[in-house]
Amino acid sequence: MDLDLAQVRAFVRAAEELHFGRAAESLAISQQALSKRIARLELLLGTRLFQRGGTGVRLTDAGQRFLPPARRALTAGEAAVVAATGEDRPLRVDVWGHLYAPMRTLAGVAGRAGPMAPGHGRDLPSVTAALLNGDIDAAFGRVHPPLHAGLTHRVVRLEPVDAVLGAGHPLAAEPVLRPDQLSAGVLWAPGALDRLDFLRRFAERFAVRVTATSVNLGLAHFLGEVAADPRRFSLVPADVPLPDVPGLRSVPLVDPTPLYAWSLVWRTGNENPGLSRLTAACAEQAGRSRWLEYDPTRDWLPEPPANGGGSADGGGSA
Template sequence: MDLDLAQVRAFVTTAETRHFGHAAAELGLTQQALSKRIARLEALLGTRLLERGHGGVRPTAAGHRFLAPARRALATADAAVSAVRDDAGPLRVDVWGHLYDPSRTLSEVIDDVPPIELGRARDLPAVFSALLRGEADAAFGRVHRTGRPREDELTRRAVRLEPVDALISADHPLGRAEQLRPADLRDARLVFPAASDRLDFLRHFADAFGIRDRVEVVNLGAGRLLAELRDTPGAFTLFPADARLPDVPGVRAVPLADPVPLYAWSLLWADATRHPRLSDLLRALSTHGRARRWLEYDPSRDWLPDEDTDALSPR
């Protein structure tokens, strides 16, 4: 029996997301095309693989038995493609979290590595999907756990811990300080420049330092964010200290200390489809990181979300 891997991928993605719409979006298909692929696979195997219901979709008993070997078949196929990839082909690296300017870290090492083709992912779940489908070789940005299926199939390595500044209106009561403690901001309003479930660092910071006044705004770019802070003297947000920001008069970047909050940047990849040149990028990041002390962390002086301390060594 010859299996169509596109049909197998349609089943696996649907079984993992438990939702036809989400699976179709991940695969770039219409729901009708997705359903047809699964129906053809079920007809070939002579059994139902998925149960449809009001609460979504779930594998049948046969679907559960098929799921694990189906994943292995897809991983083997992806590895086969990777093994014969043209050596001159670029290393495809997705970058996300563009408000915080992640590409500047890659720009420091890009001359020391093979050609890199940068992609633009909308968010971390999209990155997970691209890596697991073999549509990207690696990804760079802030990584945190989302509970998404198959996260454990990806390898994460922290490559940079960057101090963050408080961006604050010059008219804020604290706006003329040369340095602030996180505790000084307890009664200020923390602005989330996107939905809070996408900004785990800000959530952890607010929880750790007792900041209860939180507000979400639409991400319309750094310029718009700074203008909102300028016009809202009681508000602040956090930004990586070395990020490139537009010049908006009336807004100050104030360093934080006692402790220094650190923003963890990580590289993420799937070992099952590891690009032969990924090691070159990892070596370049390590070399530059040592020279620039990118991974310096002292728990008596610095603050990291608990989850990030686990990423200081590869997992």
């Protein structure tokens, strides 16, 4: 039995979208062409992969069993083309959480990871879809549950977080702050907290009762809004280069120090050699720069590592 990878790709995309119209659009083909490819695949396999009905499209039991190896087949097909042509194309890497400048971490390892083609920045749901669709090879940002079962991730950096506030804030002159000292302030967020998991978890953990949402127009605009109101504060990873905003103060947080966990994410089964180089370069830099140090008596993570201390392992979800 010879599988047609175009038919397999049509199935995988439809299984991820559970909508033939959206799947066809993402493949730049007509819905009729997509339906024909899936019908031919079902005929070849001798079983139905989708249950179609008035309530929409869903996978049959056979379709659910077929999906993981179908994804692996597409990955192997791409690897075979690369091996035959000898072309080591750039690794396509996107980021999310761009207000916190994730590219600065990738830039530190890019020279050792081989050619990379960076993306423009998305949110985590968009990155998840792009990874599953094969539009990108890897992504970098903060992972929080639930992560799609078809993806793998590895924590590569735990970065201390500072409080940012205006010079008129009552705590602006303090050399360091405890997170609970901020509970009476207004946590200023660059979007809805249900989409900003780290800030939401911080507010819950340290009893910040008042939060307010801004429009994300970039870091300089956002921090200018923080500095303009003496009640406001926000959180920024300590190594993020801050723009020159008049009256802005950055104060380290201690007892505990919040840590922002950066993870590399890729589609399970992706064997692109550039991905192996990138993960190895991240691990090497993490060891050299002590990126993964975590002490539960000193630090706070929304989802601490399963081993409870020492350093964060690669399988944690933070």
